[in-house]
Amino acid sequence: QSLFDGVIKLIQDGQEQLETEPPDMPPKLLHKEYDFIIVGAGTAGCVVANRLSENPNWSVLLIEAGRPENYMMDFPILANYLQFTESNWRYQTEPNGKACLGFDGQRCNWPRGKVVGGSSVLNYMIYTRGNRRDFDNWAAMGNVGWSYKDVLPYFRKIENFSIPTPHDQRYHGYDGYLDVSYAPYRTKIADAIVNSSQQYGIPYTDYNGPTQIGVSYLQLTLNEGVRESSSRAYLHPIRTRPNLHLSKYSMVKRIIIDPATKKVQGIEMQKNGQTHIIRARKEVVVSAGAINSPQLLMLSGIGPSKHLKQLGIPVLSNLRVGFNLMDHIAIGGLTFLINEPVSLKTEKIMNLKNLKDYLNRRQGPLTIPGGCEVLVFHDFDHPNDPDGYPDMELLFQGGSIVSDISLRKDFGITDEIYNAVYKPIESKDSFMVFPMLLRPKSKGRLMLKNANYKTKPFIFPNYFADPKDMETMIKGVRLVLNITSEPALQALGAKLHNIPIPQCADRPFGSDAYFECMARHFTFTIYHQSGTCKMGPKTDKRAVVDPRLKVYGIQGLRVMDASVIPEIPAAHTNAPTFLIAEKGSDMIKQDWGFKTQ
Numbered sequence: 001q002s003l004f005d006g007v008i009k010l011i012q013d014g015q016e017q018l019e020t021e022p023p024d025m026p027p028k029l030l031h032k033e034y035d036f037i038i039v040g041a042g043t044a045g046c047v048v049a050n051r052l053s054e055n056p057n058w059s060v061l062l063i064e065a066g067r068p069e070n071y072m073m074d075f076p077i078l079a080n081y082l083q084f085t086e087s088n089w090r091y092q093t094e095p096n097g098k099a100c101l102g103f104d105g106q107r108c109n110w111p112r113g114k115v116v117g118g119s120s121v122l123n124y125m126i127y128t129r130g131n132r133r134d135f136d137n138w139a140a141m142g143n144v145g146w147s148y149k150d151v152l153p154y155f156r157k158i159e160n161f162s163i164p165t166p167h168d169q170r171y172h173g174y175d176g177y178l179d180v181s182y183a184p185y186r187t188k189i190a191d192a193i194v195n196s197s198q199q200y201g202i203p204y205t206d207y208n209g210p211t212q213i214g215v216s217y218l219q220l221t222l223n224e225g226v227r228e229s230s231s232r233a234y235l236h237p238i239r240t241r242p243n244l245h246l247s248k249y250s251m252v253k254r255i256i257i258d259p260a261t262k263k264v265q266g267i268e269m270q271k272n273g274q275t276h277i278i279r280a281r282k283e284v285v286v287s288a289g290a291i292n293s294p295q296l297l298m299l300s301g302i303g304p305s306k307h308l309k310q311l312g313i314p315v316l317s318n319l320r321v322g323f324n325l326m327d328h329i330a331i332g333g334l335t336f337l338i339n340e341p342v343s344l345k346t347e348k349i350m351n352l353k354n355l356k357d358y359l360n361r362r363q364g365p366l367t368i369p370g371g372c373e374v375l376v377f378h379d380f381d382h383p384n385d386p387d388g389y390p391d392m393e394l395l396f397q398g399g400s401i402v403s404d405i406s407l408r409k410d411f412g413i414t415d416e417i418y419n420a421v422y423k424p425i426e427s428k429d430s431f432m433v434f435p436m437l438l439r440p441k442s443k444g445r446l447m448l449k450n451a452n453y454k455t456k457p458f459i460f461p462n463y464f465a466d467p468k469d470m471e472t473m474i475k476g477v478r479l480v481l482n483i484t485s486e487p488a489l490q491a492l493g494a495k496l497h498n499i500p501i502p503q504c505a506d507r508p509f510g511s512d513a514y515f516e517c518m519a520r521h522f523t524f525t526i527y528h529q530s531g532t533c534k535m536g537p538k539t540d541k542r543a544v545v546d547p548r549l550k551v552y553g554i555q556g557l558r559v560m561d562a563s564v565i566p567e568i569p570a571a572h573t574n575a576p577t578f579l580i581a582e583k584g585s586d587m588i589k590q591d592w593g594f595k596t597q
């Protein structure tokens with residue numbers, strides 16, 4: 001088949017996708033009232049919409065601020081590019097002089113999906129559930145029903161697992177909505193990383209199985225080389241359900257709550273330049289993500305009373321909304337030069353053969369999500385325990401910041417640093433490793449700037465506030481250096497790129513002091529913002545929702561998305577968000593007397 005055939009197939013698939021995504025309901029066809037209104041068609045919202053509309057007697061409205069997903073978004077290799085489109089909310093952190101120092105304006109970029117499918121459309125598709133202790137900790141914090149024993153059946157329910165390596169079937173599902181697979185293509189670098197890790201003594205593992213420690217090619221939310229967003233997985237198959245309406249390009253401005261009874265009445269949303277009020281007979285579910293959910297709650301009078309009063313917002317429930325902001329960060333830009341031409345350089349891989357392979361067969365290097373290929377989970381406290389609780393993940397990419405122009409722009413690294421450190425190696429082959437802090441101790445806060453729903457909030461991530469976080473990060477770099485010294489990577493000539501960041505050049509290159517400086521300059525978010533509407537028991541002063549995800553002090557309102565995470569798990573947060581949505585949907589069904597499996 002020719003490139004021409006491939007392009008035709010792409011266009012055709014693109015059209016088909018528009019037809020398989022549920023259509024946008026024009027305002028004149030929207031009902032005045034639904035049983036359930038879900039705000040945000042992201043990872044969580046699509047799941048909740050699917051599960052609630054399983055009851056044909058319930059009417060469900062799913063509201064999304066963003067546009068439809070399109071076929072180009074599902075090209076895995078293009079993941080880095082999506083952040084430059086209107087499908088990104090483009091948040092940025094506030095400068096604090098301690099982190100994100102090497103980025104424009106000393107701000108870290110925080111992309112979030114503004115599209116049907118939400119951040120699952122922008123993400124790198126890495127599928128990791130976390131450690132069993134993460135969920136046992138949630139339960140120990142008073143969150144009844146969230147222990148590992150309780151959540152494992154939901155993880156199995158989510159998955160359609162097709163990883164070919166041997167694994168324990170009791171831990172996986174094979175008929176869920178969400179496809180989980182390996183990428184159909186691997187670079188020689190990825191193979192060398194897996195081999196080097198094993199040479200260093202790290203076992204190959206199914207990290208979504210009974211134990212998590214080890215090295216693995218990435219398990220991905222990928223269906224035969226195509227991105228499996230939550231919309232593709234959960235909405236496309238049910239697009240014809242008559243009791244589910246989807247309203248796109250629709251921004252919810254506030255939740256309407258009766259101030260006397262504290263009962264939710266509905267929502268107010270902006271669509272096509274007009275305000276619409278839609279009533280909810282039973283409940284409103286907020287699934288707007290870890291930035292927008294707390295923002296919407298606060299705009300609606302749910303939040304810290306002092307903060308809301310200062311902005312002139314009448315307080316309906318005084319709760320610690322916006323606190324407990326968590327994220328996973330890594331040192332960015334840790335680059336290794338190699339002496340074989342095997343890295344994922346865009347100008348090399350975007351050739352006719354690879355395009356044809358992708359367009360016609362969904363094979364080849366274009367199936368690798370943004371270049372990410374392998375990860376290692378490691379527990380520094382118990383380095384020899386195969387059932388350890390990892391505090392470090394090493395995420396390996398088969399290319400580096402110089403492999404594709406989109407990367408430096410995604411990161412927002414200043415021209416001064418890029419030109420000094422990375423420009424000199426633009427013509428070379430290289431790969432990159434992100435040592436990522438899995439159980440950070442530092443927590444931040446999100447606050448409104450004003451009472452206007454269009455204004456982006458203040459984001460204070462507070463990275464490295466706890467010195468232990470920096471200590472662990474530096475140990476992570478040392479682990480990277482050990483693994484890359486093993487024979488398999490040495491056979492490719494792997495060598496740490498050693499031009500220092502100019503602002504750190506006064507420290508000996510390779511010393512702990514140097515890497516600390518590097519971490520503060522190249523503070524790289526892994527995009528796992530969470531925790532801002534914390535789940536907790538009544539005794540937890542910081543809790544916003546109870547363990548059944550109901551907002552304290554308000555009737556008929558739940559939050560279901562990454563913002564309810566009480567303590568960030570040792571996982572990329574997409575899988576845990578699917579879990580929250582699946583489990584939360586069952587809670588709604590149980591509370592309204594609809595039988596669950």
Ligand SMILES: Cc1cc2nc3c(=O)[nH]c(=O)nc-3n(C[C@H](O)[C@H](O)[C@H](O)COP(=O)(O)OP(=O)(O)OC[C@H]3O[C@@H](n4cnc5c(N)ncnc54)[C@H](O)[C@@H]3O)c2cc1C
Nearest residue numbers: 040042043044065118119123124125126252289562572574
């Ligand atoms: C660039 C990037 C890479 C990532 N990589 C990975 C990865 O590889 N693996 C992984 O596990 N996780 C990854 N993540 C994180 C993961 O995707 C998120 O944790 C997860 O998608 C969060 O789901 P959510 O439902 O909480 O929010 P989202 O998926 O962000 O959904 C929120 C939705 O609500 C909509 N919305 C917001 N406000 C309103 C409003 N007022 N009115 C109407 N609609 C509204 C938004 O437009 C959005 O569609 C990544 C995230 C990003 C951004």
